[in-house]
Amino acid sequence: MNVLLAEPVQALLSINALLTLSLLFPFLAGVWSLGLPGFMAVGAYSSAYLTHALGVPIPVAIAAGTALGAVATLPFGLLALRIRGIYLAIATLAAAELITLFFSHFEPTGGVMGYTGMPYLEARWLVLLALATLLISGWLYHSRLGKAMKAVGSDPTVASCNGINVAYIQLMSLGIGGAIAGLAGACFAHFYSFIAPANFAFHRTVDILMFLVTGGLTPLGVLIGSGILTLLPQYVTALERWAPALYGVVVMIMLAWMPGGLIPANRFSRWCRRGRGMASDNAVAASQMARDSAPRAGAGIASGSTGRVR
Amino acid sequence: MLGQQIINGLMLGSVYALIGVGYTLVFGVLRMLNLAHAYLFMAAPFVAFLAIKNGIPSPVALIAGMSVSALLGVLLYHLAFRPIPRHHALGGFVSSLSFGVVLQVIVVNAFGSMKIPFGTGLSLPDLELGGLILSGVQALNLVMATALMIGLLVVINRTRLGRNLRALAQNESAASLLGVSVRKHVQLTFLVSSALAGLAGMMVAERFGAISAYMGDTYAIKALAVVVIGGLGDLRGAMVAGVLLGIFEVLFQAYAPPGWSEAFVWLLLIATFLFKPEGIFGMRTSRREV
Numbered sequence: 393m394n395v396l397l398a399e400p401v402q403a404l405l406s407i408n409a410l411l412t413l414s415l416l417f418p419f420l421a422g423v424w425s426l427g428l429p430g431f432m433a434v435g436a437y438s439s440a441y442l443t444h445a446l447g448v449p450i451p452v453a454i455a456a457g458t459a460l461g462a463v464a465t466l467p468f469g470l471l472a473l474r475i476r477g478i479y480l481a482i483a484t485l486a487a488a489e490l491i492t493l494f495f496s497h498f499e500p501t502g503g504v505m506g507y508t509g510m511p512y513l514e515a516r517w518l519v520l521l522a523l524a525t526l527l528i529s530g531w532l533y534h535s536r537l538g539k540a541m542k543a544v545g546s547d548p549t550v551a552s553c554n555g556i557n558v559a560y561i562q563l564m565s566l567g568i569g570g571a572i573a574g575l576a577g578a579c580f581a582h583f584y585s586f587i588a589p590a591n592f593a594f595h596r597t598v599d600i601l602m603f604l605v606t607g608g609l610t611p612l613g614v615l616i617g618s619g620i621l622t623l624l625p626q627y628v629t630a631l632e633r634w635a636p637a638l639y640g641v642v643v644m645i646m647l648a649w650m651p652g653g654l655i656p657a658n659r660f661s662r663w664c665r666r667g668r669g670m671a672s673d674n675a676v677a678a679s680q681m682a683r684d685s686a687p688r689a690g691a692g693i694a695s696g697s698t699g700r701v702r
Numbered sequence: 703m704l705g706q707q708i709i710n711g712l713m714l715g716s717v718y719a720l721i722g723v724g725y726t727l728v729f730g731v732l733r734m735l736n737l738a739h740a741y742l743f744m745a746a747p748f749v750a751f752l753a754i755k756n757g758i759p760s761p762v763a764l765i766a767g768m769s770v771s772a773l774l775g776v777l778l779y780h781l782a783f784r785p786i787p788r789h790h791a792l793g794g795f796v797s798s799l800s801f802g803v804v805l806q807v808i809v810v811n812a813f814g815s816m817k818i819p820f821g822t823g824l825s826l827p828d829l830e831l832g833g834l835i836l837s838g839v840q841a842l843n844l845v846m847a848t849a850l851m852i853g854l855l856v857v858i859n860r861t862r863l864g865r866n867l868r869a870l871a872q873n874e875s876a877a878s879l880l881g882v883s884v885r886k887h888v889q890l891t892f893l894v895s896s897a898l899a900g901l902a903g904m905m906v907a908e909r910f911g912a913i914s915a916y917m918g919d920t921y922a923i924k925a926l927a928v929v930v931i932g933g934l935g936d937l938r939g940a941m942v943a944g945v946l947l948g949i950f951e952v953l954f955q956a957y958a959p960p961g962w963s964e965a966f967v968w969l970l971l972i973a974t975f976l977f978k979p980e981g982i983f984g985m986r987t988s989r990r991e992v
Contacts, residue, residue, distance in 0.1 A: 419791075419792075422791075424791065424792070471972070471975070471976070474975075474976060475975050475976075475979070477791070478734075478735060478795065479930075479934075479975060479979070481795065482735075482926055482930060482971070482975075483971065483972055483975045485923065485926070486923075486926075486927065486967075486968040486971045486972055487968070487972060489923065489964070489968050490965060490968045490969070493961055493964055493965055493968070496961070497960070497961045594919070594923060598799055598803065601792070601795075601796050601799070602796065602800065605792060605796050633807075633811055634807060634811065636803050636804075636806070636807050637803065637804045637807035637808065639800070639803070640799075640800035640801065640802075640803040640804040640807070641800070641804060643796060643797065643800040644781060644782055644797050644800050644801065647785070647786050647790065647793060647796065647797045648785035648786060648797075649785075651786070651787050651790050651793070
């Protein structure tokens, strides 16, 4: 329990949980965007600049960082509407590299040397923010919007036949992810009081992807996946040198034996639809969505676009 | 001056092309990205380094480096690709990355994270072509890379093995129904692509005279750009795009403000996706949604 009381561990846990959440929503909607370090950098730099250079109070600055993280997803959203699957992952990876490249040559925030001087935020605030975000995400996941995301993720054509505005849902999921990544970035900046472009490189995406794959595409899975993998090296200090390798082995074993993660999207799908992977787990959500939208839209499928989810 | 830059660009480009060809071979057959590729690229020179330190002559050491990375490639297929459900959206992407990270951590723990001087001790005379100086090792690298790539094109386009591989890339179930052994051919693809990655790694190590556990990282993402610009699954495209990108990058570094050469690569990558997703040769591969 002593480990959990240490401030750096608390901060690391909250930031990792937030970052993993920020991948969850786009992935649910089938938007395989890996732009997370870019959004995180936008949140971190904007919050840091606002507090340090303009003297804005921390809460306002963090809120601004969150909002700007969401705004930064707009160009990525335009990519997401035209490119799919693994191609989108590559394109967004490149776009995120462009953002960090911008910050490493942007002089007002220190360029490659990094930026410092922003006020310190205690770890318990980070934990509070992460918990609140987790709760909101849990609600969002089960809300109409969350179900629409799952439906779009499993089959965009079927989803649009059921009256879901696919483009809107995809942009929305990306925006929510960006906002959460921006929040994580702002927390990162204020806890460590120093940020540099190297903090937002590709290796961060790798870690977070591993957390998400281990946990599964659910808010509870996010909490458990990021929690276990963050704490594992903290408890066994001899393992610290080997931590990334340990993550790697865990992820390979998980993918082979539990492809849906520890808490898969549909907990019974493993027995019903053996070996078909995550995509088919979401198919269940699609049919659920169709049933949900029917009574409210009057005639559901028959009336087409009237059941549109906004 | 410009000529010398273009030669440097050709060197860098041949490395990109070798890595890109490896990516594209695996992608063509499996429709999955093999992100461990750049880590195999990093592992090979370490094997060669160990061999040379133990008094093994350098040509043998280079071959040892290539063979070890080729075998690691086969291991990679069996650990990170075969057990993963084919329709898992992130399957090959994350598991190959994990395999690579494991390799990297092993290297970091065995050799440390600092740069280690690397030299093969090969002494070849410098070539002079109309005022341009080409070191012997550079010339050897260029010749090797060119020969390998031409050989690969011939094998893929002219032999029975190549026909099987192309059939596999086009439609796996049809190919296996017609008697192409899927597992054998995929394994072979991993073997060849990883050996090429190993060769590229040793070329880079020789050129900079140093190796480190992180030397693959920049090449990993850049080679992705090469593969995309050349057209995913298109061998010829990857070769041409690799060489062109290498030349452009060196020219940008020489004549443009810092940062622009990388920005150029990323922008070109995104533009390719948006406006010419089938790559520079416009080969119409079936763009299955992964």
